[in-house]
Amino acid sequence: MTAHYGGRMRSNCICFATLAALLLTACGSESAPGTKPPVHSEAIAHETELVRLTLTPEAQKRLGITTERASRGSVLETRMTSGEIVIPAASGGAPINAASNLQQLAAQQTAANGEETRARAQLQLARIAYNRAAELVDEEAGSIRARDEAAAALATAKAAANVAASQRRLLGPAVGTLTNQRYVWVRVPVFGTDLAAIQQGQSALIAPLGADGAKRSARPVDAPPSANAVAGTVDLYFALDNRDRAYRVGQRVSVTLPVAGGERQGLSVPASAILRDIYGGEWVYAKTAPDTYVRQRIEVAASEGGRAVLSRGLVPGTVVVTTGAAELFGTEFGVAH
Numbered sequence: 001m002t003a004h005y006g007g008r009m010r011s012n013c014i015c016f017a018t019l020a021a022l023l024l025t026a027c028g029s030e031s032a033p034g035t036k037p038p039v040h041s042e043a044i045a046h047e048t049e050l051v052r053l054t055l056t057p058e059a060q061k062r063l064g065i066t067t068e069r070a071s072r073g074s075v076l077e078t079r080m081t082s083g084e085i086v087i088p089a090a091s092g093g094a095p096i097n098a099a100s101n102l103q104q105l106a107a108q109q110t111a112a113n114g115e116e117t118r119a120r121a122q123l124q125l126a127r128i129a130y131n132r133a134a135e136l137v138d139e140e141a142g143s144i145r146a147r148d149e150a151a152a153a154l155a156t157a158k159a160a161a162n163v164a165a166s167q168r169r170l171l172g173p174a175v176g177t178l179t180n181q182r183y184v185w186v187r188v189p190v191f192g193t194d195l196a197a198i199q200q201g202q203s204a205l206i207a208p209l210g211a212d213g214a215k216r217s218a219r220p221v222d223a224p225p226s227a228n229a230v231a232g233t234v235d236l237y238f239a240l241d242n243r244d245r246a247y248r249v250g251q252r253v254s255v256t257l258p259v260a261g262g263e264r265q266g267l268s269v270p271a272s273a274i275l276r277d278i279y280g281g282e283w284v285y286a287k288t289a290p291d292t293y294v295r296q297r298i299e300v301a302a303s304e305g306g307r308a309v310l311s312r313g314l315v316p317g318t319v320v321v322t323t324g325a326a327e328l329f330g331t332e333f334g335v336a337h
Contacts, residue, residue: 051332053285053293060291063331065324067287070314073268075304077259079198082209083188085251087181088239089224090172095185095237097250106175112168119157119164126150126157178249184242186218187226188255189233198257204238205256208247215256216240264302266309270322274300274308275329285321285328286314293321293328 055063087096096105130150136142173181186206190198205215218238226235238255240247247253275283275295282300285293298313314320321328 051295052288053328053332055291055293055331057291060324063324063327065328066322067319068270068273068322070267070269070310070316070318070320072265072316073307073309074263074265075268075302075307075309077261077264077302078205078256078304079194079259081188081190081255081257083186083206083238083253083255085240085247085249085253086185086187086237087172087178087249088183088185088221090169094224094226095187096172096178097187102175105171109168109171109174112164112171116161116164116168119161123154123157123161126154130154179245182241182243183239184247184249185221185223186238186240186253186255188236188238188257189228189231190236190257192227192232192234195234197259197261198236199260202258204258206238206240207254207256209252209254264309266301266311267314267316267318268307268309269314269320271303271306271308273320273322273325274298275325282313283329284314285325287319287321295329295332 055065084097089095096102130147130153133142133147133150137144137147186204188204201220203217203219206218207215218240221237221239223235223237227233228235236257269284273284275285277283282298283295284298286296288294296313299311300308301311302309
């Protein structure tokens with residue numbers, strides 16, 4: 001009975017093993033030759049090989065294409081940021097910016113003007129009283145005590161007049177004359193972690209946001225310390241000549257700050273040769289053969305005065321398009337013909 005039962009067990013095991021082998025064979029048959037796999041992959045060309053433009057000499061002339069060979073160069077390393085036009089602080093006061101309540105400030109200035117006028121009038125009366133008391137003493141018709149009391153009243157009036165004048169100066173220029181300031185300040189918030197990288201004591205270059213006009217130099221000034229604890233920024237201030245009234249209070253401007261460390265060296269190309277796509281990628285068109293141009297990715301390390309130094313992307317001697325790069329970009333994507 002035991003032998004018969006053991007034989008049946010061995011027979012069942014053999015059947016199960018055979019069934020498992022058949023199932024594995026059936027599963028493996030799905031990837032047999034001639035069937036479509038669930039995933040298809042294939043290599044694509046590198047991004048520099050995806051675009052190659054060959055233009056006729058007439059087309060190049062029509063697009064106004066000019067080229068230049070990339071060479072070694074250097075530019076002063078700078079950092080671009082933004083700032084705000086503010087009215088300079090007066091005698092330790094706070095600068096007047098776009099966040100200032102001008103209506104409230106005007107009321108405070110009016111009250112301070114009245115207090116200063118009253119203090120000056122009292123000072124004049126105290127001076128007259130002292131002069132009269134001093135003359136009486138000189139003529140031996142008055143008491144020395146009266147003269148000393150008049151002198152004390154005069155000193156008190158002088159102190160009150162000085163305090164009133166100082167309080168008025170703290171409020172800055174009259175609100176009605178804010179647009180007539182010869183010089184304005186530029187408040188530049190800089191992250192505390194980046195402050196050590198900025199070259200302190202050097203002038204900054206100022207330009208309106210979105211404008212390609214000439215930049216103006218602004219000298220650094222000592223200003224009351226200010227910072228934004230929430231944003232983690234520290235404010236730097238620069239004085240800007242505004243006699244032509246090109247800038248107004250609260251206007252946002254582009255600021256170029258010098259970076260400590262001097263010049264940045266590398267391959268240099270004209271700034272006009274650089275294109276930027278909608279994703280922030282930087283490109284140039286390189287001339288790889290006669291009448292043939294290829295778009296190549298680059299990375300700009302620093303730029304100044306119409307020149308840019310690259311950190312990667314080109315080899316020395318590469319011929320790049322300096323005029324007509326935008327037209328080639330449009331031609332490549334079918335925008336221009």
